[in-house]
Amino acid sequence: MKKRSRALNVHEYHQVYFKGQLMTGNKKIYQKKDRGNNKLLYRCVNCGGNVVYEPSKKKMICMSCGGSECQEVVPSKEPMVCVNCGSQIPYTEFQSAGRCPACGTYQLRDDKVSYPYGADAVLPFKISKHEAEEKLKEEFGKKLFLPGSFLSQKTLEHLKGVYVPFWMYDYDSNVDYQAVGTKVRTWTSGDKRYTETSYFDVARKIHVNYQGIPVDASIAMEDGIMDLMEPYDYAELIKHDNKFLSGFEAETYNMPPDQLASRAQEKADKANRGWIREYTSGYDTLTSERFTSNNRQTGTKFALMPVWVYEYRFQNQNYKFYVNGQTGKCIGTPPRSIGKAVGLTALVMASVFIGLDGLSLLLGVL
Structure with a gap:
């Protein structure tokens, strides 16, 4: 076999302007406003029961009489005390919504759902509690050697819905990329096989507008778990309304956006490299690569994402499982x-x- 190599002094230059969206949709994410309210409890005007958001019906439903969209807002000057029974509610530092351990009433902590802690946008629960239970059974029910009580109805009662805080970052990115690319051509002539390697100076310039790069802002939720929970369909984000929190637990952001911006930039850079790979896919090899990315932050929004959380204790060890409250994706390792x-x-x-x-x-x- 005879090999022939030919070096070409060809300089390829591509300037690509791309204006797109990463992990978002067409719905507007509203800027934060001073809401300044002290709303705490959603009570049924018909029977006085607790009204909560029901994902399966996409409506506010009374837990007592089954009434639909029959809620009134009952305020309170004591954010740590249950409006219904007067018991103390053990809210955690960043918790903005929860359930009274004494009477089971769901209520909001008014000092954590109003400015400056109120969310700009929310992705309401789409998967109901029953559907989340079925998702867990489908995912883990056929695993070998599961403890008998793992998926029993009694233990699944501990499944709870949680709204996890996210910062959504907007970036204007400019990417410069240079490399040496090769294209290899082989052919046979007579009884000889030839190989021709062509070399190219490759350059790419890309401009990308990213809107809504998500980074979770909860200390309690592990970053790796939340990354596995993604992606959500961010096109379904809507303007936040406190009523969506009734019936669930929720947190406000645990950290300001500047502390988490580096994670958003990492996601932007990863996406930028993806665009570069797409626009250089015609080469057989790329060497001597130089990648420069300049990400200019243009905006941030605070949003809430739905997650079902199931905690199971077995042989003095806690196991946690998660179900995406929109897509039904399950995360966890059973005992x-x-x-x-x-x-x-x-x-x-x-x-x-x-x-x-x-x-x-x-x-x-x-």
Whole structure:
């Protein structure tokens, strides 16, 4: 085989202007305004029951009489006290909505849902609690050696819906990329095979407008877990309304946007490299690469994303499972019951011994 290499002094220059959106839709995300209200409890005007948002019906439903969109707002000057029964509610530092442990009434913490902690946008729960339970059963129900109580209805009652705080970042990105690219061509002539390698100076300039790059702003929720929960369909983000929090737990942002901007920039850079790969896909190899990305932040919004959280305790260890409240995607690693594993092993071994004894008996007869 004879190899022939040819170097070409070709300089390819592409300037690409791309104006698009990353992980967002066409609906407007509204700027923060001073809401300044002290709304706390949504009460039924018909029976006085607690009115909550029901994902399966996409409506506010009374937990007592089943009435639809029959709520009135009951304010309170005591954000840590239940409006319904007067019991103390053990809110955590950043919690903005929750459930009274005494009477089960869902209510909002008014000092955490109004300015400056109120959200700009919300992605309402789309998956109901029952649907989330079914998703968990579908995902983990066929796993081997599961503890018997893992997916029992009694333990699944601990499943709770949580709105997780996110900062959404807008960036104007300018990317410069340079590399040496090769294109390889091979052919056969007679009994000889030839290879021609062409070299190119590759340059790309890309301008991208990103709107709504999401970064979770909760200390309690691990970053890796929330990254696995993505993507959400951000086109369904709507202007925030406190009523969507009734029936769920929620947090306001735990950290200001400037502390999390580096994670958003990492996502922007990852997306920028994706665009570069797309616009240089015609080369067989790329070497001596130089990538420069300048991301200018143009805006931020505070949004709430839905997650179902299931906590299960087994053999003095806590296991957490998560269901995306919009898509139904499940995250988590279930425990294994050693007792079940040992029992199955013993059963298999017993079957083997019985089989061998039967074979010996049969051979003895023969």
